[in-house]
Amino acid sequence: MTGLIELFSYSFFQNAIMxxxxxxxxxxxxxxxxxxxxxxxxxxxxxxSSFGGIGLAYFLGIxxxxxxxxxxxxxxxxxxxxxxxxxxxxxxAIAIIWSLGMAVGIIFVFIxxxxxxxxxxxxxxxxxxxxxxxxxxxxxxxxxxxLFMGIFYRPVLYSAFDAEFSKIMGVPVAFFRYMMSFxxxxxxxxxxxxxxxxxxxxxxxxxxxxxxxxxxxxxxxVLISMIFxxxxxxxxxxxxxxxxxxxxAAIIFTLTIQYLLFKLLFWIRSLIAIN
Amino acid sequence: xxxxxxSLKGIIAGYNDEPVLRNIGLEVFANDFIGVIGPxxxxxxxxxxxxxxxxxxxxxxxxxxxxxxxxGYLPQASQIDKSFPISVxxxxxxxxxxxxxxxxxxxxxxxxxxxxxxxxxxxxxxAKRPIGxxxxxQLQKVLLCRALINEPDLLVLDEPNTYVDxxxxxxxxxxxxxxxxxxxxxxxxxxIGTISSMVKTIACVNGDLHYHPSNTISAExxxxxxxxxDLIAHGPIPHRVLKKH
Ligand SMILES: Nc1ncnc2c1ncn2[C@@H]1O[C@H](COP(=O)(O)OP(=O)(O)O)[C@@H](O)[C@H]1O
Ligand SMILES: [Mg+2]
Numbered sequence: 001m002t003g004l005i006e007l008f009s010y011s012f013f014q015n016a017i018m019x020x021x022x023x024x025x026x027x028x029x030x031x032x033x034x035x036x037x038x039x040x041x042x043x044x045x046x047x048x049s050s051f052g053g054i055g056l057a058y059f060l061g062i063x064x065x066x067x068x069x070x071x072x073x074x075x076x077x078x079x080x081x082x083x084x085x086x087x088x089x090x091x092x093a094i095a096i097i098w099s100l101g102m103a104v105g106i107i108f109v110f111i112x113x114x115x116x117x118x119x120x121x122x123x124x125x126x127x128x129x130x131x132x133x134x135x136x137x138x139x140x141x142x143x144x145x146x147l148f149m150g151i152f153y154r155p156v157l158y159s160a161f162d163a164e165f166s167k168i169m170g171v172p173v174a175f176f177r178y179m180m181s182f183x184x185x186x187x188x189x190x191x192x193x194x195x196x197x198x199x200x201x202x203x204x205x206x207x208x209x210x211x212x213x214x215x216x217x218x219x220x221x222v223l224i225s226m227i228f229x230x231x232x233x234x235x236x237x238x239x240x241x242x243x244x245x246x247x248x249a250a251i252i253f254t255l256t257i258q259y260l261l262f263k264l265l266f267w268i269r270s271l272i273a274i275n
Numbered sequence: 276x277x278x279x280x281x282s283l284k285g286i287i288a289g290y291n292d293e294p295v296l297r298n299i300g301l302e303v304f305a306n307d308f309i310g311v312i313g314p315x316x317x318x319x320x321x322x323x324x325x326x327x328x329x330x331x332x333x334x335x336x337x338x339x340x341x342x343x344x345x346x347g348y349l350p351q352a353s354q355i356d357k358s359f360p361i362s363v364x365x366x367x368x369x370x371x372x373x374x375x376x377x378x379x380x381x382x383x384x385x386x387x388x389x390x391x392x393x394x395x396x397x398x399x400x401x402a403k404r405p406i407g408x409x410x411x412x413q414l415q416k417v418l419l420c421r422a423l424i425n426e427p428d429l430l431v432l433d434e435p436n437t438y439v440d441x442x443x444x445x446x447x448x449x450x451x452x453x454x455x456x457x458x459x460x461x462x463x464x465x466x467i468g469t470i471s472s473m474v475k476t477i478a479c480v481n482g483d484l485h486y487h488p489s490n491t492i493s494a495e496x497x498x499x500x501x502x503x504x505d506l507i508a509h510g511p512i513p514h515r516v517l518k519k520h
Contacts, residue, residue, distance in 0.1 A: 036360050154379040158369040161359050164329050165421075166369065168348055170376050216360045216405035 007241065012128055016247070019130040019138065019194050020237055023203065024229030026142040029149055030187040031204030032222045033180060035212075037160045042079055044201055045094035047188050049075040049101030051197055054122050055108030064122060065137075069189045071101055076185035080177055125196030125248030127237065138190045145183050156180065157218055196248040203229065206255040213266050232258050278341050279304050280428060280459060281326060286335035288325045294333065295321045299484040303429060305341075307459040308451075310474035312467045317481040319463045320351055323433055326461075345372070347427030347458075349418045352437045357407050363417050364389060364402040370421035392420050412443030419447070429459045436464060448473055 007013050034043050050072040057067025075097045082093040109119060121129065149156055158166045159173040160180075167173045191200050211224035236251030243250075279302040289295035295318040303309065313319050324330035325337060327348055347370070371385050393399045396416055406414055415435050422430060432451075436444050451460060452473060464470045471477065479485045 032360075038356070152379055154369070154381075155373075155376075157361065157365065161361050161366075161369070162350070162355065164324075164354070165348060165350065167329055168327055168346065169370065169372060169425075171373070172376060212360070216407055217362060217403075218360045221360055 004238075013241070015130050015132070015135060016127045016194075016237055017234070018135055019127050020233035020251075021230060022135065022138045022142050023191050023194060024207075024233055025226050026138065026145060026187050027191065027203045028207060028222050028225035028229050029145055030184055031208050032211075032218060032225060033149075033156070033160060034184060034204055035208040036218060036221075040201065040205055041091070042094055043184060043188065043204065045079065045098040046072050046075045046185055047192070047197055047201055048098045050185075050189055050192065051105035051122070052101035052103075052108075053105075054119075055105030055112075058112045058119070059108040065189065065193070068122075068192060069186065072185035072189045073182055075101065076181040077178060080181045084174070084177075121196070122192060123196050123198055124246050125192065125194050125199065127194035127247040127251070128241070130194055134190075134193050141183075141186055141190055145187065148179065148183065152176065153219075194248065195251065199248045199252045202252045202255060203233075206252070206259055207232065210255075210259045210262055213262050228255070228258060277304075280339060280341050280344050282336075282338045282340055283322075283326060284336050284338070286322075286325055286332045286337070288321055288330060288332035288335070290321075292333075295482070296325070296332075296480075296484075297482050299335070299480075301326075301478060301484060301486065303459055303461065305428070305459055306455070307461075308455050308473070308475040309459075309461045310467070310470040310477045311461060311463040311480055312465065312470070312477060313480035315465060319465075319480045320433055322480055322484070323348075323431055323461070323463060327431065344428040345425055347422030347425060347430045349415070349422045349430075349432040349435055351433040352411070352415070355406075355414070355418065357409075357414065359407075360405055362403050362405055363398060363409070364393065366406060366417050367393065367420045367424055370424040372425050389424060392424055396420055411438030412440055415439055415443065415447070419450070423454070427458055429461065430454060431461045431463075433463045434465065435462070436466070436469065444469070 008017075034040060050068040053067030053069070053071030054064045055067070056071075057064040060067075078097065079090070079093055083090045155166070155171045156176050158169075159171055159176045163173050163177070187204075188200055191203060195203050207225040207228040208221060210228045211221045214224055215221055232255035233251050236254035237247060239245070239254065240247035240250035281301075281303040283299060283301045286296055286299040287294050288299075299322065301322070311319050311322065321330065325332050327346060328337065367389050368381060368385075371381065371389070373379060374382070390399075390402075393402055396419075398413070398416060398420065401409065401413065401417075406417065409417065415438075419432075419435070422432075430451075435447060439447070448469075451462065454460065462470055462474060467477075476486070
């Protein structure tokens with residue numbers, strides 16, 4: 001127990017907890033939009049394409065964050081544009097962007113001379129090494145997202161629910177869809193640092209799945225997802241530290257167990273209700 | 276009085292450079308009640324989308340000769356994602372014209388209007404329910420409220436009778452008759468039998484469009500124009516046929 005209290009005095013652990021808190025709030029808002037619009041597959045494409053940017057950044061010797069952000073935003077806007085125009089099948093576009101990003105990333109990492117130290121942390125995440133600058137970037141994006149989705153709650157919701165109808169009503173649907181695409185891409189990129197490319201999307205979808213056992217109201221799903229995201233991340237974080245396992249995997253594992261647990265509870269409750 | 280409120284001329288429209296509608300013209304007058312019939316895939320929904328301005332035609336013009344009009348739209352059931360987490364009230368509110376498209380706040384008067392319409396249509400008890408928990412008829416009612424909340428001059432309904440029971444269908448048609456006193460209505464249906472009794476005129480869309488300026492339909496006429504005949508209407512149903520442009 002004293003070990004646990006001592007843990008909180010380490011600044012790396014304080015940073016990790018802050019990162020878990022901020023990421024949970026961000027993923028709750030953005031993830032609810034992703035799940036509601038059923039664009040999980042699109043988002044997965046964006047996530048994987050960002051690896052191309054990470055590889056390119058290594059090659060050029062610049063901060064991988066900028067490379068990832070550049071590729072992710074470009075992919076997100078590109079996919080939205082393709083689905084808007086309807087000339088190319090959307091799933092083909094996603095597959096192309098996904099594969100191209102991963103391939104470009106691997107090629108650049110391979111031809112970059114020397115050792116690429118935190119490549120693994122981008123693939124698997126490392127919330128325990130999040131620094132002050134990372135936290136600031138996460139915080140700014142979270143505040144901007146909360147303001148945008150708060151102020152423009154109605155048009156964002158309406159253009160996600162029924163774009164054609166909203167267009168007829170004069171809602172600037174294209175603007176809101178592109179803005180949300182941009183926000184999704186940035187949210188994914190800032191979360192890759194702690195969760196890793198492979199698992200990051202789970203943080204944006206599993207708390208929502210758990211929340212939707214309780215509510216089908218957009219706002220409420222956001223709020224409940226914040227709570228589940230946070231509890232799952234914190235428990236995962238402690239397990240990661242205690243058992244010395246990768247933090248990203250530990251967090252996603254906890255979130256999944258949490259979902260299954262509630263699913264089971266609801267199932268038992270429905271059995272009782274029938275009898 | 277003879278000026279149409281909406282006028283489509285020489286419309287060629289479709290998707291991916293493939294025309295679905297070939298040279299279509301249609302005029303809508305203030306008190307019209309037009310039934311649009313035609314086979315599945317004939318282009319009924321495409322015609323509606325051109326009229327609403329959501330689909331740009333390859334050729335032709337859509338005009339509103341008597342000035343800008345408000346159009347209420349009830350889309351085909353397949354276009355609505357029933358699992359989307361949105362409440363009945365939020366759906367109806369989304370039909371309100373915002374005072375300023377960048378300022379999404381609803382005025383107290385607008386909120387009141389929504390509550391009033393929900394009460395009148397018997398939906399008040401469902402106001403907070405997610406649309407996923409509604410029956411087919413209830414959802415159509417909600418979508419009709421969304422189309423009506425802005426007090427349209429023209430109401431366009433795309434197959435509102437799919438996934439609904441006969442009771443609701445009857446209720447809907449009574450409602451439409453009442454609404455037709457204050458607005459023009461375009462009702463799309465693949466089922467000519469149910470609509471021929473209530474519409475004033477019929478347009479048949481199957482690639483091109485045949486307009487019957489009354490609701491009298493003869494089997495011969497429908498066959499000539501390859502319109503579907505689910506049921507041959509009896510009695511005097513008026514008719515008007517537009518020549519191709
Ligand atoms: N978004 C779309 N992209 C490509 N083709 C479409 C699209 N929507 C409809 N079509 C095609 O256009 C034709 C007319 O469709 P539609 O207007 O929906 O017919 P209806 O409403 O009369 O059943 C159909 O052959 C359909 O496959
Ligand atoms: Mg149709």
